[in-house]
Structure formats: C-alpha cells, structure tokens
Amino acid sequence: MASRELTKPQLIEIGSVAVPLGLVRQIRRGLVGAGAFVIGWTLLARTVPDYLLPPPLAVLTAFAAELTTPATYTLLGVDVQLTEMLVVLLQSLAHYLPGLIMGVGLGAPLGLALGYSTRIDEYLSPAVSLLRPIPPLAWMGFVIVWVGIGHAGAAVIVAIGSFWITLFSAYGGVEELPEEWIEVGRSLGVESDLTMLRKVVVPGAAPSIFTGIRTSIGRSWMIVVAAELFGAPGIGYRIIHTAQSLSMDVSMAYMLALGLAYLGSDVGFRLLRGVVEP
Structure with a gap:
C-alpha cells in the first residue's frame, strides 16, 4: 500500500502560498482552451456581418451595458x-x-420509496414508465390552461423536468445499495421501514441523490429558457x-449571463454538498 506521503498532492510555492500542482495545471490548461475559443470566435466573426455573429468585444460591451443600465424591480409591492x-x-x-425546489422535493422522496418498496414500485411503475418519456415542454399547453403564462407556469415546467431527474437518481441509488446493508x-435491530430508510437507505443512496440534484440544477436553467419562450418574463424571453x-450582441450577452448563473449555482451546490454530506 502506498504511504500517505506518496499520495499527497504535489505543491508549488506561489509567493508565500502553497498551491497544488494539479490545480495550477488545470487553471493553465483552462486559460489556454478559453483563449483558443475566443481567438476562433473572433476569426469566425470577421467572416460574417456583426448582426449575425458579433465579436467577443461587442458581446462584452453589451454585457457591461446591460449590467449597468438602471431598471426597477418590484418585490412584494x-x-x-x-x-x-x-x-x-x-x-x-x-x-x-420554486420549480427546482418542488421538483427535487417531490422527486427524491418518491424515488426512494419506489426503490425501497417493491409494492409501491409495482403499483406506480406503469404510470412512471408512461409519463417519463414526455418532455417537460410537452405539458406547456396544459400548464397555460391550468396555471397561465407567467412565473407560476414556468415554475411548473421546471418542476416537471427536475422531478424526473431527481426521482430516477434516487431510485437508482437505492437499487444499487448492496443487499448486505439491509x-x-x-441484524442490528432496525425493524421499522422508516428507521431503515433514515439509517441505511438514505445515507447509502445520498451520492446518487446529490448527483441528481446537481444535474437538476443545470438542466433546470435550460428548461427555464425554453419555458420563457412562451412569454414568461426572464432571461430566456430576453434572449429570443x-x-x-x-x-445579437445583447442576446449573446444574456447567454453569457445564463452560463455564469449556472456556474454560480453549481459551485454553490458543490460547496453546500461538502458541508452537508458526511
């Protein structure tokens, strides 16, 4: 077995701070890749009019303008x-x-129940198998009739998408648990199903559940944009x-903002997971 010293990451000194060599290499390669992308974008933009593909500088200028132009937001009146x-x-x-919270809050418990209880799985698997392939946007007509166009309707569409992702992640996490754990x-005296879920099943399936939640966080941003194409206010409506x-410079500026919003939410969830997950 390798010693602990051999498995430690190599460190380099940057000033007075010791930084892992792997992190430095990752940042360096990331900057090279980003630079190559920007150069390719700039060269391609020179071959077409700006209204078809604006160059990076024009997009950054539009981004700065949208970020600094005053506007009013009504919050609770x-x-x-x-x-x-x-x-x-x-x-x-x-x-x-709201859509993400609803989808994850309903999908994770139902996925755990389906994976743990054969009886519940047998009752609900036909309906789940029938509804799962239907994309969230296919429900838009019903949502408009039932809820209307606006924040509530878009939230329902997001909830539908995140629900299925989280449900099947939780379901798969329970299915992959070794039978020996149960x-x-x-043998240690756990008799009730609720205690078994709390003590054994949920901790064992937690990595899959967290993966499903993280996937839902990213996919829900995509669903938000698609849902807003039907008239709900937000970044998707602004892009189209x-x-x-x-x-196109403003449209791509909001695409950039969308990417940054996803990046921020993903980093935030990873930090939260590091605190919550044992």
Whole structure:
C-alpha cells in the first residue's frame, strides 16, 4: 500500500502560498482552451456581418451595458432600483427556484420509496414508465390552461423536468445499495421501514441523490429558457426577443449571463454538498 506521503498532492510555492500542482495545471490548461475559443470566435466573426455573429468585444460591451443600465424591480409591492440584467435574472429566479425546489422535493422522496418498496414500485411503475418519456415542454399547453403564462407556469415546467431527474437518481441509488446493508441493519435491530430508510437507505443512496440534484440544477436553467419562450418574463424571453430584433450582441450577452448563473449555482451546490454530506 502506498504511504500517505506518496499520495499527497504535489505543491508549488506561489509567493508565500502553497498551491497544488494539479490545480495550477488545470487553471493553465483552462486559460489556454478559453483563449483558443475566443481567438476562433473572433476569426469566425470577421467572416460574417456583426448582426449575425458579433465579436467577443461587442458581446462584452453589451454585457457591461446591460449590467449597468438602471431598471426597477418590484418585490412584494416595493420598487427596488437595480440594473437591467439583474432584473431579468431575478425574473428567471422567480420561477427557477420554486420549480427546482418542488421538483427535487417531490422527486427524491418518491424515488426512494419506489426503490425501497417493491409494492409501491409495482403499483406506480406503469404510470412512471408512461409519463417519463414526455418532455417537460410537452405539458406547456396544459400548464397555460391550468396555471397561465407567467412565473407560476414556468415554475411548473421546471418542476416537471427536475422531478424526473431527481426521482430516477434516487431510485437508482437505492437499487444499487448492496443487499448486505439491509441485512446488517436488520441484524442490528432496525425493524421499522422508516428507521431503515433514515439509517441505511438514505445515507447509502445520498451520492446518487446529490448527483441528481446537481444535474437538476443545470438542466433546470435550460428548461427555464425554453419555458420563457412562451412569454414568461426572464432571461430566456430576453434572449429570443433581442435575437428577433437582430440585437445579437445583447442576446449573446444574456447567454453569457445564463452560463455564469449556472456556474454560480453549481459551485454553490458543490460547496453546500461538502458541508452537508458526511
């Protein structure tokens, strides 16, 4: 077996700080890849008019303009002075977060129940197998009739998408648990199903559940954009509206904002997982 010293990451000194060599290499390669992408984008943009493909500098200029242009956001009846881009992001968050919470909050428990209980699985598997292949946007017509166009309708669409992702991640996590874990739990005196779920099943399936939640966080941003194409206010509506008016620099600026929003939510979840997961 390798000693602990041999398995430690190599460190290099940057000033007075010791930084893992692997992290430095990853950052360096990432910067090279990003630079190559920007150079390729710039060269390609020179071959077509700016209204078809604006260069990176034009997109950054539009991004800065949208980020600094004053705008008003009404929160609980109170007008708050923000900027245009922040208002648009908050509009999307108004249905992204509720939809994600609903989808994950319903999908994870049901996935655990289906994976743990053969009886529940047999009762519900026909309906689950029938509904699972239907994409979230296919429900848009029903959602518009039932809920209407706006934050509530977009939130329902997001909830549908994140629900299935989290459900099957939790279900798969329970299915992959070794049978010996359940037997050991019973031999140690765990008799009730709720205790077995709390003490054995949920901790064992936690990695799969967290993976499903992380996937839902990313996919829900995509679903938000698609749901807003039907008229709900937010970043998706802003992207398509500016593209239709050939303001491609503004449209791509909001695409950049969407990517940054996903990156921030993903990093935030990874940090939270590091605190919560044992």
